[in-house]
């Protein structure tokens with residue numbers, strides 16, 4: 001849950017999660033749809049699909065791997081997560097390297113190699129490994145806990161060595177920190193690629209029929225795999241073309257309802273939400289009569305549901321905002 005997400009956001013989700021899934025077996029036995037419903041709002045849904053898959057595997061194996069290299073064979077567990085679990089839970093001397101640790105290390109050692117380059121990553125993993133004693137560091141005491149060390153490094157980056165305004169005077173590392181001594185810690189980490197934020201506009205449609213709205217489940221290989229969304233198009237033209245060619249869908253009944261803003265990695269997305277009242281689009285239509293507004297298939301089933309049942313479906317955050325708006329105005 002903590003990957004790409006702040007602790008304060010995660011806490012209520014974590015509490016609900018642990019109350020509902022107190023063991024790996026309980027998670028493994030629950031349907032993916034129900035599991036995703038609990039995750040709704042946290043985003044990056046690939047994580048929850050992988051977590052569920054991992055729980056199923058571990059429930060069969062009946063043994064929890066205790067080393068980072070074993071953990072990395074599980075779905076969705078990369079070097080960072082494996083290092084965090086193995087060092088914190090099993091005291092394995094393996095490193096973690098996230099954005100916070102990268103910031104602390106590059107500033108402390110004044111590393112000029114771009115942190116997002118292959119060479120920079122190799123160097124940073126190497127330093128983090130040495131510090132945590134992966135190569136039998138003789139200076140570490142017997143009581144040294146690699147998990148505590150890793151957590152301290154991450155915490156230092158999150159609370160003291162801040163991205164724009166590091167709190168160097170309060171930092172326990174200041175007397176040895178090269179970034180601080182050079183009076184320019186903010187220039188680290190050096191990056192090879194300049195991050196650009198791309199603004200895009202997408203389109204969603206609320207289709208109503210007899211007090212019901214249409215939603216569609218995304219297939220697992222799609223961005224919101226396993227979640228339900230309102231009919232969605234990347235461009236307005238695609239949406240209009242589909243409406244035009246659909247039997248029972250009359251453009252005259254189309255109205256703009258709202259704009260939902262959301263971010264995703266390097267994208268800032270404006271989702272324009274339109275509404276089409278009394279569409280008969282999902283009825284079977286022949287090509288001559290026109291296309292259905294939304295094709296339903298086994299991997300991407302569509303469903304007309306009454307608006308008061310929307311809350312029972314796992315929807316990604318922007319589509320949940322649409323559902324909340326519908327519920328608010330329909331009740």
Ligand code: SF4
Pocket residue numbers: 104107108160161162166167168171172173174177178179180185
């Ligand atoms: S002294 Fe400043 S730059 Fe160096 S690690 Fe501490 S907070 Fe970061």
